[in-house]
Amino acid sequence: MNKYKFVGKPIVRIDGREKVSGAAxxxxxxxxxxxxxxxEIVESTEAHAIIKSIDTSxxxxxxxxxxxxxxKxxxxxxxxYMKDRYIFAQDKVRFVGExxxxxxxxxxxxxKKGAQLVKVEYKPLPVVTNQMDALKKDSVLLHPDLGEYPHVPWFFPKPKTNVAHWRKTRKGDLEKGFKEADLVFEDEYFVPRYAHCxxxxHVAxxxxxxxxxxxxxxxxxSPHTQRHLFAEALAPMGLTHKDVRVIAPHVGGGFGGKAGVTMEIIxxxxxxKLKGYAVKLRWTRQQEFVNTYQRLGVVAKLKVGVKKDGTITALDHKIYWDAGAYVEYGANVVNAVGLSAIGPYRIPNVSIDSVCVYTNxxxxGAYRGFGYSEMLFGLESHMTQIAHKLGMDEVKFxxxxxxKEGDKTAYGADMNPNGLLECIEKVAKEIDWGKKIVSKDPKKAIGKGFSLFWKAPAMPPNASSSAFLKFNEDASINLIISGMDIGQGYQxxxxxxxxxxxxxxxxKIRVETPDTDRNPYEWQTVASHIxxxxxxxxxxxxxxxxxxxxxxVERVFVIPKDQLYLEDEAVKCTTRKNFNLPLRDFVVNGIMTEDGTFKGGPINARGMFLPEFSxxxxxxxxxxGGHPNVHYTVGAGALILEVDKDTGKMHVIKAVEAIDAGQAINPDLIKGQITGGLLQGLATVLYEDMRYDEKGKLLNPNFTDYKIPTAMDVPDEIVPIIVEVPQPDGPFGARGIGEHTMLPAAPMIANAVEDAIGIRIKSMPFTAEKVAMAMLNLKNKKGK
Amino acid sequence: MAKIKFILNNEMRTVDVEPNETLLDVLRDKMGVKSPKCGCDRGDCGACAVMIDGKSVRSCLVFAIEVNGQEVTTLEGISQPKLTKLQEAFIQFNSFQCGYCAPGVIISATELLNNNPHPDLEEIKEALSGNLCRCTGYQPIFEAIMDVSRKRKK
Structure with missing residues (x-):
């Protein structure tokens, strides 16, 4: 594994000193x-209403x-992706907090005092807070003018309904597929909304x-995307792109919540309108819960056909998304999953409907995993259920x-090289799959859960990146790029x-956070594509x-370039062993020749990447017909879960996650993503949950009532496994892994709960209360 | 407005404060000390932790006027004259990602190691349970603290 000197090495983070000293x-x-x-923002108290008047006096x-x-x-x-949103509500409000x-x-x-004194008079309209209700024919419409909204060409809104986008994917012959099946199994799964936390x-x-x-x-x-959207939205003010500058300092966590534009437009x-002044807006924690993107809620209906030998013949996957009042970014979550809801499986006959529904x-919007967590909860719960119904081991299934590489995806493109089988086998081995563990404590049950995962970057086909690189006198380097280190270790x-x-x-390489005036274009730091x-x-x-x-060096020393190479900060030569020209001697000031003149000058370089095949x-x-996804990153996970039979309290004893990184550029940072992402995923299934009342008001917009994991909630053991099947068009073979680490968490828990106590739970989150009640119901049923 | 006088990171400072101003706001907005971060403004997240006379507190829950005559230490104070072994271990073990919670986490961990040079895992978890970190999954933070503990003489 000594192919490279710096790639593949657990090098310490270059932003370490500033972040641990408080200097960042x-x-x-x-x-x-x-x-x-x-x-200070005056927020709507109504989920759906006409604004009759605003008195600011x-x-x-x-x-x-x-x-x-x-x-006004x-x-x-x-x-x-869809211009359906105003900076401030115009004649109507569509969610509490707008x-x-x-x-x-x-x-x-x-x-703040002034904001409390602004009087807004509303005329309430009917409120719809559930996507299934919003799909009904008699539902109130959130956007009667939907047909007129500008959007990207690959979105298909249905005017005069609440459907903002409907991604349909069809492959093979679904009916034939189900006819060929020996077993057809249907079920429904529910995922609520979640907050990034x-x-x-947010501050701007x-x-x-x-x-x-x-x-x-x-x-x-997304500094460059923000600049673009600001320039577009504020063009009526006479602003052009060159007049708009976005400076992005360190970011205290993103998880998709700081992608695109939310409150920054304000x-x-x-x-x-405040020429000459700087104006600051910082969200309180409560506003952070309500007034940025949230993870979309999901109702998924799955129907899968299988042969006795375990071959999947057909999949019908209908996913209904509660996308909220505005879907300008969220509709792309729906789109991405609509293309990929077969999961990492080879299925010949497929029908996917991914439906983006407006609600109040x-x-x-974007949340780490970009819809795949929500989709995989249903799919991977379903796959385990089917395997059990077939009497087949779920890992063998x-x-x-x-x-596999070359198999067709749901939209007909070839699957990229990948190490999915290796991931499955390594995880099964590490978790000792097939070996039942019995708790010594009679009050506790122990189960194992398994799940696969996959995800592709969801991005427009022309999303691009660029880089400037300049040498300094001592051959240190400023690498000038515009991705954001949101914690993953990008820099x-x-x-x-x-x-x-x-x-x-x-x-010896410095990377700073970007400034759109000086740093070259980067689409966004999203999609695990960076x-x-x-x-x-x-x-x-x-x-x-x-x-x-x-x-x-070729020009000055007349040595053919193909005999020159770089090593240890110097130019060396394959044919002249003594040739050793340190970079610091010439990368800024050039090389002096015999007559005292200098050749060369500052080395300033550039690079650009756009996936031209997409x-x-x-x-x-x-x-x-298209190639919407550049590639998929795949993996597998498993865990051992202990369930308290009286209280329903769950504890993860061991979790294993294997991910195919193509080539780990920095294995320690990948392990960090697994440890952190897995806990974030476990929290979504074990306790996090956004609770709304029937009028669309969020009831738990704070860390007291919306519990995110503390140090007490960490699994006893996490085993990260890195698999490396190179991505042919990746840098040194690398592909992204950041979001993926949280994807398998929910189905692993669902499958482990069933293994432990024999109960299949199909709606997230699996709170201790829910598990305890399910056990009680089962007991009562058996008692009858 | 009242004048208060206290030691901030080894330096005697005086500042005028309103009786309802939090220590967090005064440190950040009036004294230019930016390492304590605001994450929730109600004592849930621990990003604003500082030490008062060696004990960690959430500076969003303390009125500035209360620290009159006391000694306040923030991460800036801990980082002088050089990074501590704990901070070096944080770098070594990737015990931060976005870094926003790091000042509060390091304050809590520093207090723990000051009082208990060789904490066990449960004691570490307990000591950090008031500091929310959304990135790391906490494991790397435990590792850094245990490493410092291990390298200390018993």
């Missing part, structure tokens, strides 16, 4: 001086209130200076049907890739630098 600057840490203004009288704005001031729409007005204060206190809440500061340029400092996964827009709940991994090509240690996509751009930039270096063109009725 996050959005809220930036000082703007005494002239900073503060925005009392608010304006408050000492320290600078100005009050309402929707900003009649601008925005949205990443921004109706903003009060600008000299102090946060003045702004990054510890840093907008400043429109007297020179007419807009700068936004933003806690964001200070950006407000700033344009907060907007759904999965091995038999697991997708370190990119440094390792550049280091490998240039033979300069990562510790190691692959930005990694390719960085590798190309490093190769560009290397080419410039070798060309210069295409979203396909038949809207079948999804056949």
């Amino acid at each position: 600057i996050y959005g809220d840490d930036i000082d703007f001086g005494p002239n900073l203004l503060y925005a 009392e608010a304006e009288k408050v000492e320290g209130v600078f100005k009050v704005f309402t929707g 001031d900003f009649p601008y729409k925005f949205g990443l 921004q109706v007005a903003a009060v600008i204060g000299r102090t946060p206190q003045a702004a 990054a510890i840093e809440t 500061i907008g400043k429109y200076d007297l020179g007419g340029r807009l700068t936004v400092w933003s806690s964001s996964q 200070p950006a827009a407000l700033a344009t 709940l907060p907007p759904g 999965r091995l038999k049907n697991a997708i 370190t991994v990119m440094a390792q890739i550049a280091a490998e090509v240039l033979s300069v240690p990562p510790s 190691t692959w996509s930005s990694g390719n751009a960085v590798k190309k930039a490093a190769i560009d630098a290397k080419e410039q270096i070798l060309a210069l 295409s979203a063109n396909s038949d809207p009725e079948t999804s056949q």
Whole structure:
């Protein structure tokens, strides 16, 4: 495994010292001086209503209130994939918490006091908080003008309904597939909404200076996408892309919640009406729960046909998404899963309907896993149920049907090289699959659960990355890129890739957080595509630098380039053993020749990557014909679960997760993703749950009532396993793994609960209460 | 407005505060000390932890006026003159990811190791149970603390 010097090595993070010393600057840490203004938002108290009037007069009288704005001031729409959203509500509100007005204060206190005095009069409309109700013919419509909303060409909204997008995927002959089956099994699965809960809440500061340029400092996964959406939405103000600058400092956790644009558009827009001032908006924890994206809720109906020998013949997967009041980003979650809801299986006859439904709940959007967690809960629960009905071991069943390289995906493209079988086998071995564990405590039952997972980056076919690389006098490097280190270790991994090509240690490479004025384009840090996509751009930039270096040395020393190579921060030669030209001697100031003149100059390089094979063109009725997904990352997981038979309390004794990273650039960072992602996934199934009342109000928007894991909730043992089947177009063969680590958590628990206590639970979360009640019901039934 | 005087990271400081201003806001907005972070503003997350006279507190739950005459230490103070062994271990074991909770976590872990040089795993979990971290899964934090403990002489 010594193929590489820096790639594949557990190098310590290059952002370590600043993050453990408190030096790292996050959005809220930036000082703007005494002239900073503060925005406080007036939020809708109604889930669906006409705004009859807004009276701001009392608010304006408050000492320290600078100005009050309402929707009238900003009649601008925005949205990443579908422009269905306004910066402030116009004539209507569609969820509790929707921004109706903003009060600008000299102090946060003045702004807050003013916001409390803004009087909004509503005329309530019928409220629909459940996607199945919203699909009914007599349901109230959230967006009567849906047919007029601009959207990407691969979305298919159904005007005059609440269906914002309907992704249909059809392959083979479904009826024939079910006829061939010896067993057809149907079931339904339910997944509620979830919150990202990054510890840093959203914060953004907008400043429109007297020179007419807009700068936004933003806690964001997507600085360039934000710049683009700001420029688009604020074009009526006369702004163009060059006038808009987004500066993204360190981000205190993203998990998809800081992808695209949510609240950042507010200070950006407000700033344009507050020329000369900076205006800051920071979400409270409560607003963070309500007024950013949430993970979408799901009702999934599954029907799968299998032969006696375990071969899957057909799958009919209908997924109904509670996408919330606005789906400008969330509809792409629906789209992504609609293409991939066969899971990592080889299935000849397929029908998938992935239906994006408007409801009067907060907007759904990107959340680590991008819909695949929700889909896999049903699918992988279902696969275990079917295997049991066939009397077949569920791991053997999965091995038999697991997708292999060259098998066709649901939309007809070839599956990429992958190590799924190796993942399954390694996990089964590590968890000692097939060996039942009996608890010594008679009050406890122990079960094992297994699950596969897969996920592809969901991105437009032209999502691209780019990189600048410049050498300094001492041959240290500034790597200038625009992905965000949201904790995954992006900066370190990119440094390792550049280091490998240039033979300069990562510790001599500085990567800073981006500024769209100076850093080259990056689509977004989402979709677990950044190691692959930005990694390719960085590798190309490093190769560009290397080419410039070798060309210069060839020219000056008249040594053919193919005899030159880089090693230990120097240029060396295969034919002249003594030739050793340290990079620091010439990468900025050039090489002096005999006559005292210098050749060369500063080495500045660039690289770019766009997946030119990707295409979203396909038949809207079948999804056949395109290549919407660049590749899938696959894996398997299993765990040992202890269930208290009296209280339903569950405890994970051991969890194993194997993931095919293609090539681990930094194995320690992958292990970190597994440890962290798995716990985040376990929390969604064991206790997290957003509770709404029937009027669409979130009942638990805080960490007291919405429990995220603490140090007490960690599994006793987590075994991360890295499998490496290279991705042919990845940097050194790498592909992304960040989101995937949480994908198998819910079905593993569901399958382990059944193994432990013989009860199949089909709705998340599996709270102790729910498990205890299920056991009690079973006992009562048996008693009768 | 009242004038308070206290030791902040080894330096005697005076500052005017309103009686209802939290220590977190005063540290961040009036004294330029930014390592304590606001994550919830109600004592749930621990990102704002600092030490008052060596004991960790959530600075969002303490009024600034209460620290008059006391000694407040934040992560900036701990990091001088150089990073502690615990901080070095945090780097070694990837005990942070986004880094936002790290100041509070390190304060809690520092307090633990000051009081209990060789904590067992349960004691570590207990000590950290008031610090929420959404990224790491906590395991790497346990490892860093145990490593420091192991390398200390018994």
